[in-house]
Amino acid sequence: MDVRIAPSLLASDLGRLREQVEAALAGGAEWLHVDVMDGRFVPNLTFGAPLIKALRRFTDAPIDVHLMVVEPENYIAEYADLGANVFTFHPEATVHVQRHLAEIRRRGMAAGLALNPSTPLSLIEEVTADLDLVLIMSVNPGFGGQGYIPQATGKIARTRQLLDRHAARATLEVDGGITLDTIRAAWQAGADTFVAGTAIFGQPDIGEAVRGLQRQCRERA
Ligand code: DX5
Ligand code: ZN
Secondary structure, eight states: OOOEEEEBGGGSOGGGHHHHHHHHHHTTOOOEEEEEEBSSSSSOBOOOHHHHHHHHTTOOSOEEEEEESSSGGGGHHHHHHHTOOEEEEOGGGOSOHHHHHHHHHHTTOEEEEEEOTTSOTHHHHTTGGGOSEEEEESSOTTOSSOOOOTHHHHHHHHHHHHHHHTTOOOEEEEESSOOTTTHHHHHHHTOOEEEESHHHHTSSOHHHHHHHHHHHHHSOO
């Protein structure tokens, strides 16, 4: 099983964005995870288009945008034009989910759905063919630095089964509280892409932090 690390820029020092992003990529990180929050779907406000624009000025790395906003469909065209690669939204935040997934793909991005800890997996069951990615939240979204909710591990395993049952090739990403202590269980349950904020940018050596997370999945217990 692959181990793709997607550092969450929410935990980075925005004043040193370029330096920190380059350190993470040099350490082997593959995607750049951008957490867009609107103060309505989640009780916090972050960033959006200007950050994507800033990233695109100095890196070609895939930009993995996670929208925690109501009516995420309003941003599909804009983020596609700015060069975002993955567009993941919460089905809890909108109505016509299948239409939006199709539109994301039509615009050339990978289409993802994110599920809150309390949201049942059945929400993705009818749209597995329209999905490039499923994001299982292992915290309630809104803030970095929270603890991994242990029930997420079983949910990841059930998501893997559901995707296999539908012969769906979607990426299985996990987000929230991923650390040296929690990543291995998520990986063994079947996740292949790991968002980590604090566990990367909260460390003195960013590149080594990325490598350490990867090692937890590759080494024997
Ligand atoms: C939470 C965000 C996460 C967050 C992860 O709402 O979706 O991407 O930044 O941060 P850590 O890794 O610190 O839990
Ligand atoms: Zn996120």
